[in-house]
Amino acid sequence: FAPDTGQRERSVASTPLPVIGVHGSVALGRKTFLGARVQIFRMQFDEYRGSMNYANLELQHMLGNRTSVGLGFNFFDLKLDSDNDGINGRLEIRHYGPFVFVGAHF
Numbered sequence: 289f290a291p292d293t294g295q296r297e298r299s300v301a302s303t304p305l306p307v308i309g310v311h312g313s314v315a316l317g318r319k320t321f322l323g324a325r326v327q328i329f330r331m332q333f334d335e336y337r338g339s340m341n342y343a344n345l346e347l348q349h350m351l352g353n354r355t356s357v358g359l360g361f362n363f364f365d366l367k368l369d370s371d372n373d374g375i376n377g378r379l380e381i382r383h384y385g386p387f388v389f390v391g392a393h394f
Contacts, residue, residue, distance in 0.1 A: 305329065307340070319350040338368040348391065356391040 292329035316322055322345075329340040346360030361384070368379040 306329065309342075316347075321348045321350075322346075323348065335371040336368065339366070341365040346389075354393050356393065357389070358391065359386065359388050361386050 307327050309325065311323070311325040313320045313323035324346075325342070325344040326343040327340070329338075331338045341363070342365075344360060346358050348356050348358035350356045363384040364375050364382070366379070366381040369390040370377055
């Protein structure tokens with residue numbers, strides 16, 4: 289709700305934002321691959337500052353021509369700060385941990 293009028297406010301944004309990233313993989317044999325991905329995003333607009341960091345490391349083994357299994361580790365970090373006197377606050381989301389997956393290749 290808007291602080292001055294008490295009316296409900298809603299904002300929708302669909303503008304794509306630039307994320308800088310690097311992705312690579314290396315074969316550790318005929319059927320085993322090690323892959324890594326890193327993505328970063330930074331923004332500053334008026335009294336808002338934000339960042340997003342993502343990293344992924346995975347080991348994948350092909351079971352045949354179309355299926356694979358693997359394990360890896362993900363890291364995701366999102367921060368948003370505001371210096372606005374009316375909305376002074378901070379949002380932080382952090383998720384990280386191991387994962388197991390099955391892949392289908394077409």
